[in-house]
Amino acid sequence: MASSTYDVIIVQPYPFADHPSFPEGILKRALAAAGFSVGVLETPFWQDKESFTALGRPALFFAVVSGPLDSVVLNYTAGRRRRREDLYQFGGAAFFSGRPPDIKFKIRPDRTLTVFTSRLREAYHGVPVVIGGVEASLRCFAHYDFQEDKVRRSLLLDSRADILVSGNGEKQVVAIARLLRQGVSAREIDIPGTARVVAQRPLGRDLLELPSCEAVQADAGELLRSQQLINDAGGGRAVAQQHGNRWVVQNPAEVYVGADLDFIYGLEYGRCHPGRSSYSPALRMNLFSVTAHRGCAGGCSFCSIIRSEGRRVVSRSPDAIFREIRALAHHPQWRGVVSDIGGPTAEMFGSDCSMAACARPSCLLPGICPRFKQGDAYRELLRRARALPGVKKVMLGSGVRHDLMLSNPDLLEEIMREHAGRFLRVAPEHTEDEVLDLMGKPRFAVFEEFVALFNRLNRRLQRPIVLAPYLIVGHPGETASMVPLMKKKLDALGLKTRDAQIFTPTPGTLSTSMYHSGLSPDGKPLAVEKDIRALQERKRYLIGE
Numbered sequence: 001m002a003s004s005t006y007d008v009i010i011v012q013p014y015p016f017a018d019h020p021s022f023p024e025g026i027l028k029r030a031l032a033a034a035g036f037s038v039g040v041l042e043t044p045f046w047q048d049k050e051s052f053t054a055l056g057r058p059a060l061f062f063a064v065v066s067g068p069l070d071s072v073v074l075n076y077t078a079g080r081r082r083r084r085e086d087l088y089q090f091g092g093a094a095f096f097s098g099r100p101p102d103i104k105f106k107i108r109p110d111r112t113l114t115v116f117t118s119r120l121r122e123a124y125h126g127v128p129v130v131i132g133g134v135e136a137s138l139r140c141f142a143h144y145d146f147q148e149d150k151v152r153r154s155l156l157l158d159s160r161a162d163i164l165v166s167g168n169g170e171k172q173v174v175a176i177a178r179l180l181r182q183g184v185s186a187r188e189i190d191i192p193g194t195a196r197v198v199a200q201r202p203l204g205r206d207l208l209e210l211p212s213c214e215a216v217q218a219d220a221g222e223l224l225r226s227q228q229l230i231n232d233a234g235g236g237r238a239v240a241q242q243h244g245n246r247w248v249v250q251n252p253a254e255v256y257v258g259a260d261l262d263f264i265y266g267l268e269y270g271r272c273h274p275g276r277s278s279y280s281p282a283l284r285m286n287l288f289s290v291t292a293h294r295g296c297a298g299g300c301s302f303c304s305i306i307r308s309e310g311r312r313v314v315s316r317s318p319d320a321i322f323r324e325i326r327a328l329a330h331h332p333q334w335r336g337v338v339s340d341i342g343g344p345t346a347e348m349f350g351s352d353c354s355m356a357a358c359a360r361p362s363c364l365l366p367g368i369c370p371r372f373k374q375g376d377a378y379r380e381l382l383r384r385a386r387a388l389p390g391v392k393k394v395m396l397g398s399g400v401r402h403d404l405m406l407s408n409p410d411l412l413e414e415i416m417r418e419h420a421g422r423f424l425r426v427a428p429e430h431t432e433d434e435v436l437d438l439m440g441k442p443r444f445a446v447f448e449e450f451v452a453l454f455n456r457l458n459r460r461l462q463r464p465i466v467l468a469p470y471l472i473v474g475h476p477g478e479t480a481s482m483v484p485l486m487k488k489k490l491d492a493l494g495l496k497t498r499d500a501q502i503f504t505p506t507p508g509t510l511s512t513s514m515y516h517s518g519l520s521p522d523g524k525p526l527a528v529e530k531d532i533r534a535l536q537e538r539k540r541y542l543i544g545e
Contacts, residue, residue, distance in 0.1 A: 006039035007031075008177060009058040011116055012065050013108040014088035014280070016040045018270040021286040023065050023133050023169070029267040030170040036060070036177050043089075045096060046109045049122040060180045061128035062120050063173060064161070066112035066135045070304070070507060072147045075110055078474070078502035079532045080147060082106070087281040110147060113139075117159040128186035130176060131155070132165030137307045138508035140164055140195050140250055141230070141241045142213040144223060144516040146505040151217045151516070154241070154248045156197050162186040164195040167235065167253050167310055168294065170264055193254030198247050201240060207249070208233050212242040220517035227513040228521060231299075232359045235310055253310060256294070262320040265291060271331055287333060289340040289397055290324055292316055292381065296344035297351065297372060298401065299362030300429075301440040302475065302503070302511035305344045311363070313343075313351045318381055322388060329390050336390055341381065342398025347411060350377025362440055364403060374404070379411045382419060394419055402426045402450040403442040413457045420465050425499070426450070427470040430478070431486040438477040438520060439511070444489065451493050471500040473542055474535040476514035479527045483538045497542050502535045 008031055010016075010024050019025045028038045039058070044051040067074065067088055075083055075094075085092040089107055096105050109115040113131045120129055139155035156164050163186060165172045172193040179189050190196070201207070210229055211222040226241070233239055235253035271287055273279065279287065293315040296305045321341065328334050343349065352373045353363060363372040386394045396419040405412040416424060428447040430436050436443055451467065458464045469490065473483060490497050505512040510521065520526045529535055 007036040009039045065133040071112040078504040114159040131161040132169045142216040143507040195250035210241040224513040224517045293343040297363035336392035340397030346398035423468040431489045473538045474503040
């Protein structure tokens, strides 16, 4: 195979977006800023290894990403039905066109990282392959796969990749490129924020050892224990799991600070699909969004953010954010509206913790930790942003925590008055405390208190807005009798229940291990409904269909 003119080739199952909300955009800009040439191989036809050879052999490595979501979660509904659209593709198309009419191939294959890496191995022998992103972080160890309804071994073994980059990955990918350029073998690279397969358990290291893959596959309760151990580690310790006669070892997380984010997001992004005038639906939705911070201190059991971004909130400097907003004026589509300034939870911007590592699963529950420092940073950020020249409106696209808003009613009122559209969306997720405790969410009394505050503030507005709760049915611990109670409680608060989804087991989360094992975190039997028709009936009842 011919050699490429590129040091690194990024391989992905959707059109490349030169935008800081998309992992490939950030990786390409970070590598280029470090002096590496980067090519992008997008939407290869994964049934044919020749489609992976269009750019030739990279000088250093292939970097494979599957996107901002796990590919199976993106490809299938909670009812295990294949989705008919993919918002990251042009026109939202989920299938290749121009192929034999009797066969439809998804553009994004299930378990994309495994499929793409296997094709690259077939096409190029001996070229290092690095995998990363949300899918890699969630599937690093033995994990439950919802679509196959079984526990699969580590993605590293299935894909035969050389290195798995976990969590935030820009610093790791640049470090890998530098080491490979220096002649270090891919199999010898052992840096923070990465995982690899080794022949023996490393000696002399502070390792957190998980139950073996075989133990997890044989006993669903061991998957729950494994997930609890990973969560308790909080990214601060190396984690190891035996798979037969080999070990998967994940190093402690790479440390990111505000200055790192200022540099990464301060690079020059085109906010486009290079060479094209059209936009995928996902890029269109995020075109003028601005990331203010990474990480979430909430620690919800069903959420993957803790694995992909971490529990600690890392915020950019306000000046760096304002420079990014000013630069939006150069975009041909700019009309003066910033669609979002936020992160996983908007008002956590500027929050901090004095603990470098902590085993506590949430900074907010059962009560706000005294070490979790909040201030008025987000309110000040919004005020200054909407005063910038050329900015007509700053919208709030990120979610907010209703429990945090109770301690900051002035911020809530300002968001309602200045930054909300027709709706303010919040995520109580459920109303029954037994389920909320398992979810890692505030109890229902807290949400009732928030609704009362919202209603008081709403009466002051010239343009009242609608509170839109986001709900989940079918989370482990929920029984059929709880759904009528949920609807009754929300109706009593005067809230519509249209925005609900069925719980989808995402690999690598505590809720998914509860779903698979039928056990609560303290080992007690748990109600788990797995019949799709029964779950669909619960959803229909809740939303009034």
